[in-house]
Structure formats: C-alpha cells, structure tokens
Amino acid sequence: MIVLNGGSSSGKSGIVRCLQAVLPDPWLALGTDTLIDVMPASLQTSEGGIAFAPDGGVSVGPEFRALEAAWTAGVAAMARAGARVVLDEVFLGGADSQQRWRKALGDLRVLWVGVRCDGAVAAGREVARGDRIVGMAASQAEAVHRGVVYDLEVDTTRAESMECARTIAARVG
Amino acid sequence: MIVLNGGSSSGKSGIVRCLQAVLPDPWLALGTDTLIDVMPASLQTSEGGIAFAPDGGVSVGPEFRALEAAWTAGVAAMARAGARVVLDEVFLGGADSQQRWRKALGDLRVLWVGVRCDGAVAAGREVARGDRIVGMAASQAEAVHRGVVYDLEVDTTRAESMECARTIAARVG
Amino acid sequence: MIVLNGGSSSGKSGIVRCLQAVLPDPWLALGTDTLIDVMPASLQTSEGGIAFAPDGGVSVGPEFRALEAAWTAGVAAMARAGARVVLDEVFLGGADSQQRWRKALGDLRVLWVGVRCDGAVAAGREVARGDRIVGMAASQAEAVHRGVVYDLEVDTTRAESMECARTIAARVG
Amino acid sequence: MIVLNGGSSSGKSGIVRCLQAVLPDPWLALGTDTLIDVMPASLQTSEGGIAFAPDGGVSVGPEFRALEAAWTAGVAAMARAGARVVLDEVFLGGADSQQRWRKALGDLRVLWVGVRCDGAVAAGREVARGDRIVGMAASQAEAVHRGVVYDLEVDTTRAESMECARTIAARVG
Numbered sequence: 082m083i084v085l086n087g088g089s090s091s092g093k094s095g096i097v098r099c100l101q102a103v104l105p106d107p108w109l110a111l112g113t114d115t116l117i118d119v120m121p122a123s124l125q126t127s128e129g130g131i132a133f134a135p136d137g138g139v140s141v142g143p144e145f146r147a148l149e150a151a152w153t154a155g156v157a158a159m160a161r162a163g164a165r166v167v168l169d170e171v172f173l174g175g176a177d178s179q180q181r182w183r184k185a186l187g188d189l190r191v192l193w194v195g196v197r198c199d200g201a202v203a204a205g206r207e208v209a210r211g212d213r214i215v216g217m218a219a220s221q222a223e224a225v226h227r228g229v230v231y232d233l234e235v236d237t238t239r240a241e242s243m244e245c246a247r248t249i250a251a252r253v254g
Numbered sequence: 255m256i257v258l259n260g261g262s263s264s265g266k267s268g269i270v271r272c273l274q275a276v277l278p279d280p281w282l283a284l285g286t287d288t289l290i291d292v293m294p295a296s297l298q299t300s301e302g303g304i305a306f307a308p309d310g311g312v313s314v315g316p317e318f319r320a321l322e323a324a325w326t327a328g329v330a331a332m333a334r335a336g337a338r339v340v341l342d343e344v345f346l347g348g349a350d351s352q353q354r355w356r357k358a359l360g361d362l363r364v365l366w367v368g369v370r371c372d373g374a375v376a377a378g379r380e381v382a383r384g385d386r387i388v389g390m391a392a393s394q395a396e397a398v399h400r401g402v403v404y405d406l407e408v409d410t411t412r413a414e415s416m417e418c419a420r421t422i423a424a425r426v427g
Numbered sequence: 428m429i430v431l432n433g434g435s436s437s438g439k440s441g442i443v444r445c446l447q448a449v450l451p452d453p454w455l456a457l458g459t460d461t462l463i464d465v466m467p468a469s470l471q472t473s474e475g476g477i478a479f480a481p482d483g484g485v486s487v488g489p490e491f492r493a494l495e496a497a498w499t500a501g502v503a504a505m506a507r508a509g510a511r512v513v514l515d516e517v518f519l520g521g522a523d524s525q526q527r528w529r530k531a532l533g534d535l536r537v538l539w540v541g542v543r544c545d546g547a548v549a550a551g552r553e554v555a556r557g558d559r560i561v562g563m564a565a566s567q568a569e570a571v572h573r574g575v576v577y578d579l580e581v582d583t584t585r586a587e588s589m590e591c592a593r594t595i596a597a598r599v600g
Numbered sequence: 601m602i603v604l605n606g607g608s609s610s611g612k613s614g615i616v617r618c619l620q621a622v623l624p625d626p627w628l629a630l631g632t633d634t635l636i637d638v639m640p641a642s643l644q645t646s647e648g649g650i651a652f653a654p655d656g657g658v659s660v661g662p663e664f665r666a667l668e669a670a671w672t673a674g675v676a677a678m679a680r681a682g683a684r685v686v687l688d689e690v691f692l693g694g695a696d697s698q699q700r701w702r703k704a705l706g707d708l709r710v711l712w713v714g715v716r717c718d719g720a721v722a723a724g725r726e727v728a729r730g731d732r733i734v735g736m737a738a739s740q741a742e743a744v745h746r747g748v749v750y751d752l753e754v755d756t757t758r759a760e761s762m763e764c765a766r767t768i769a770a771r772v773g
Contacts, residue, residue: 107317107321110294152282154334155335159325159327205762208761268552379589382445455670494626501676502674505673509669
C-alpha cells in the first residue's frame with residue numbers, strides 16, 4: 082500500500098496516474114476525492130458533511146466523519162484481501178489524520194509519501210486547472226504536512242509527475 | 255445495503271442520486287463505474303482488464319476479476335463498519351454475479367432491486383447521453399437479469415428516476 | 428438552423444445529441460452552456476457575469492451581455508458560412524431573448540422549437556442528474572416560454588429524447 | 601485576439617485559464633477542443649470527421665474540414681463584433697493551418713504565440729492527465745510548429761502556466 086499526502090493542487094493525482102502506469106502490477110487508486118464523489122450531494126456542501134468556503138477553507142462535520150471511518154475500514158479490507166492500493170489523501174488534520182489511517186491499516190506494509198509543492202506554485206496550478214476553488218492550494222500547502230512522518234518525500238515544484246512516480250516506484254516491491 | 259442491478263443506460267445512476275436525496279440518512283453510492291474509475295488506465299481497455307467492443311460488448315479478464323474480488327470484500331467491510339451503501343451494479347454474469355455478491359455480503363441485510371428498461375428505450379437514452387458506446391444498452395437490457403432474484407423491481411421505461419427512488423425508499427428502514 | 432428553447436433539465440441536450448445522430452448531415456451543437464464554458468471563471472459566478480443563486484435563480488450582468496452579443500453574431504456568421512447549427516438555449520428573458528436571436532439570424536431559415544417539461548418532473552430529473560443547482564428546473568419551466576413563438580413544440584414529460592428528435596428531424600430539410 | 605499553438609499536453613489550456621484570470625478584461629476561450637465537442641459524435645471517430653489512432657496519430661476528413669471552415673469564419677465574426685478571443689489551437693498542418701487562420705482573421709490584431717514543450721516531458725504529462733490517448737503529445741510536439749511564425753514563444757518544459765500567461769499578458773493591450 083502506498084499513501085500519498087499533500088495539499089490541493091500539489092500534483093498527487095497526476096503522480097497516482099503515472100504510478101499506475103509505471104508499476105508492473107495493477108494498483109487501485111483511491112482517496113479523498115473518491116470518498117467525496119460517492120457521498121450524497123447534500124453532504125458535499127453542508128455543516129454535517131464537508132463544506133468548502135469561498136476562500137478555500139475546508140471544514141468537515143460529524144456525518145462526514147462517520148462515513149469516512151467506515152470507508153477507511155473498507156479500504157483497509159481491500160488491501161487485506163489482496164488489492165494493491167495507492168491512496169491519494171489530504172491530511173487536513175496533519176499528524177492526527179495519519180494516526181487514524183495508521184490504526185486502520187494495522188500491520189499492512191505501507192509506504193508513506195509526502196507530496197510537497199511550494200504554495201505559490203500550487204496556487205498558480207489551481208488557477209490553471211480551473212476546476213478548484215481558488216485558495217485551497219495556498220491554505221493547505223503547509224498545513225497538511227504538520228507532524229506527519231514519511232518514508233519518502235517528493236516535491237512537484239520543479240519535478241514532473243512522472244519523475245516523482247518513478248522515484249516512488251523504485252521504493253516499492 | 256441496497257443493490258441495484260440493471261443494464262447500461264437503464265437509469266440506475268439517476269435512481270441512486272435520487273435515493274441519496276430522499277433517504278433520511280446519508281448513503282454511500284458505490285458500484286461498477288466506481289471500480290472501473292479507480293483501476294489503472296491500462297486495465298480499462300485490455301484483455302486482462304475490461305474491454306469495450308465497438309458493438310457494445312464487454313469482456314472482463316483475470317486481472318480485473320482479481321481486483322474486483324478485493325473491491326467486493328472492501329465494500330462489504332464498509333457496510334459492516336456501519337456505512338449505508340447503495341450499490342449500482344451491472345451483473346454481466348447474471349445469477350453468477352449475484353451469487354458472488356451474496357457470498358461477500360454474508361449476513362448483511364440487503365435489498366435486491368432489479369432496474370428494468372425496455373431495450374429500445376435504453377438504446378435511445380444511450381444516444382441522448384452521448385458518453386457511452388452505442389450498443390451496450392441493447393446488449394445488456396435482458397442479459398443482466400438472467401436468473402437474478404429480486405426483492406423489488408422497478409421499470410424506468412415509463413417511470414421517472416425520482417418515482418423509482420421513492421418506491422425503493424419506502425422499502426428501506 | 429434549429430433553435431431549441433426550454434428550461435434547465437427539460438431535456439434539450441439529450442434531444443440535441445439525438446438530432447445530431449438522426450439527421451443525415453453533420454450539425455454543430457452550440458448553446459448557452461457552450462458560451463458559459465468559454466467565459467472566464469470569474470464571470471461564471473459574479474455580478475458582472477452570470478450568477479447562480481442557491482435557490483436556482485440566475486442573474487446576468489453587463490459583461491456577460493456584451494460577450495453574449497458578440498457570441499450571437501459569431502454563431503449567425505457560422506450558419507451564414509454554411510454550417511448547420513442546432514442551438515440549445517434558455518430564453519431567460521422569454522420573448523425578448525427570442526427577439527434578440529431573431530435579429531441576429533436575420534434572413535437565415537430557422538426552425539423554432541419549444542421544449543416543454545412539467546416543472547415537477549424536470550425538478551426530479553435535476554436531482555437525478557446531480558450536476559445542477561436544485562431549483563433551476565422549477566423556476567425556469569414556465570418562464571422561458573413566456574411570449575415565445577414556435578414552429579413546433581415537443582414535451583419531454585412523457586416522450587423520450589429520441590422520439591422528440593425524430594419529430595423535429597421530420598420538419599427539417 | 602490571441603492565438604496559442606502547441607501540441608497536445610503542451611499546457612495550452614492551463615495557460616488559457618491563467619490568461620483569463622490575469623487579463624483585466626473578460627476574454628472568451630475557444631479552440632480545437634471546443635470545435636470537437638460541438639461536432640456530432642459520429643464525426644468524432646470517423647474517416648469523414650476526426651479520427652484518433654491508438655498510437656496518437658490524428659487524421660481529419662472532408663466533413664470535419666467543412667464545419668471547421670464555417671467555425672473559423674464565425675470565430676472571426678465574434679472578434680469583429682467586439683469579443684476578445686484567446687484561441688487554443690493545434691496546427692496539425694503547421695504553416696498551412698496558420699495561413700488558414702490568418703486569412704480568416706484578416707485585419708484583426710492578432711498576437712501569435714507558440715507554446716513549446718519538450719516531447720518527452722509532454723508525454724509524461726499526458727500519462728499524468730489520464731484523459732488523452734497516449735502518443736499524441738510525442739507525435740505533435742514538433743510537427744505543429746513547422747513553418748509557423750510567432751510574435752512570442754513560451755516553453756512550458758520548465759515554466760509554470762501562470763508564468764507563461766503573465767509573459768503573454770504583458771504583450772497585450
């Protein structure tokens with residue numbers, strides 16, 4: 082199992098697709114975006130669910146947390162059932178978020194990867210993508226790494242997704 | 255847990271979104287489309303993975319099957335961990351596909367729902383959607399229901415998604 | 428040239444894709460959604476541009492209007508240069524919006540088509556689609572037809588997109 | 601009017617969105633992708649239309665060419681009617697494609713911008729995006745610039761979209 086953690090527009094999803102292309106075995110790509118997609122529309126913009134403020138702030142409520150806990154248990158079960166899984170996460174709670182996953186994954190072998198990107202560069206890419214609320218990249222760039230411990234870190238400020246994926250793949254298997 | 259089974263363009267996804275809106279508790283919406291989305295691009299068009307023929311035929315290979323088995327175990331684990339899950343499935347193998355899910359879900363309470371749609375009508379909707387290979391709707395309309403046993407059946411040929419969702423919701427909880 | 432006018436979630440886009448499939452010659456599909464897509468993100472949610480209220484209301488400002496006027500002139504020029512164009516419009520201003528297009532299209536041969544859908548049914552389809560602000564369908568269902576004159580009207584409340592497309596195609600050429 | 605020309609996955613669309621964000625006036629973003637989107641599905645994969653080979657090759661037929669000519673005339677008309685337009689093009693025919701646009705745009709003031717990207721880097725980004733046929737980036741990286749004359753060139757191999765957009769914006773108005 083590979084867990085990537087990084088802020089919005091840091092380039093995690095691009096790295097994940099490159100990883101799926103360069104790793105010899107097939108890997109499932111799951112993550113925060115998948116979870117939000119499968120939630121009810123009402124939780125995608127509410128106090129009990131996940132709310133995106135116009136300035137890029139993100140807050141998460143109790144109903145979101147409850148579904149997230151079950152989701153986490155299910156993802157761990159997929160890995161235990163033999164699936165190779167690369168997780169694309171945004172640790173809004175920093176070290177606490179990592180601790181939550183660490184507990185759920187238990188004795189599974191995990192490669193923890195930090196995906197860094199300079200906040201100003203990520204903010205520019207956020208505008209270039211055109212499908213994200215402007216402000217998320219800047220507000221998350223540092224915060225999501227607070228207290229998190231990695232086996233490996235990559236920085237997309239200057240490195241391409243494919244190059245980062247190759248660095249990560251070299252540490253797998 | 256609710257499992258919807260029906261052919262491509264039979265209207266399952268619309269019913270799922272309406273179910274998420276009308277059911278009082280939050281439900282996760284998972285299914286075949288989610289699984290395909292999280293697979294490597296290489297498995298989305300290959301012999302080992304899932305292949306879509308120009309005439310709408312779909313074939314599935316051993317690598318797809320292996321990941322699908324782990325996925326199935328993980329979805330069951332999410333439900334056991336307390337998540338309400340509505341599954342949006344295409345039972346390409348008919349009764350065998352149902353048996354596979356039945357085994358994975360074990361003692362979980364499941365409502366099995368058949369989503370029917372006249373093949374010619376589904377074929378027209380496939381053209382109207384514009385994002386599906388033309389031919390899938392017609393070839394799956396009958397085949398996916400072969401030997402499958404339901405608690406409830408809805409028919410979108412003449413009923414709206416919202417109406418079908420209300421019928422299903424009335425049987426839940 | 429074919430101009431379809433109808434409220435949000437009345438089924439216009441589905442009819443357009445079916446028209447493109449059943450008409451013997453190739454037709455370009457343009458419309459309000461295309462225009463919004465090509466505008467700057469800043470105009471997609473602002474007072475000078477187009478703003479979508481949480482209750483489904485839509486308001487349009489002066490900068491949007493200016494670009495729209497140039498867009499309209501350009502679409503008319505495409506048709507004059509020989510392109511067959513099917514327009515997918517939401518006449519927020521009713522008869523005034525039609526008058527604006529009538530003036531731009533001048534002597535071009537136009538088939539004006541009203542796409543009706545019962546407001547409650549369109550509201551249900553809006554939920555089923557999951558990608559529209561809930562409330563637009565209901566608020567536009569009647570308003571967009573006010574004072575508009577048609578050569579032909581179709582009603583998607585009970586008719587499929589393909590059936591409506593065939594009715595329209597029979598009047599073309 | 602601004603015309604950007606570059607190969608697939610060279611980063612044009614990102615630059616366009618950044619341009620729309622940094623330029624003080626509102627600009628419409630049109631281009632090859634818009635045209636393909638509004639064509640009938642049948643022309644998107646056929647000999648008469650546009651065909652994408654599995655190796656990334658692109659071929660264009662007579663029916664596509666006819667609609668493209670009318671489209672070009674219409675875009676020029678939008679600009680003459682006062683719209684600021686930034687065009688995102690792939691000059692598959694190199695200098696000939698530029699000549700075709702030059703003729704259509706006549707006396708309009710145009711800034712011709714070449715968007716370069718190293719072929720290997722663009723090929724990596726193509727994998728990272730995950731929504732393009734692999735091979736297009738490599739086959740177009742050089743070919744689309746053959747014989748084309750620019751007012752300005754940017755290179756996304758090492759520069760961010762936002763930085764390129766600022767360079768271009770400095771030459772406008």
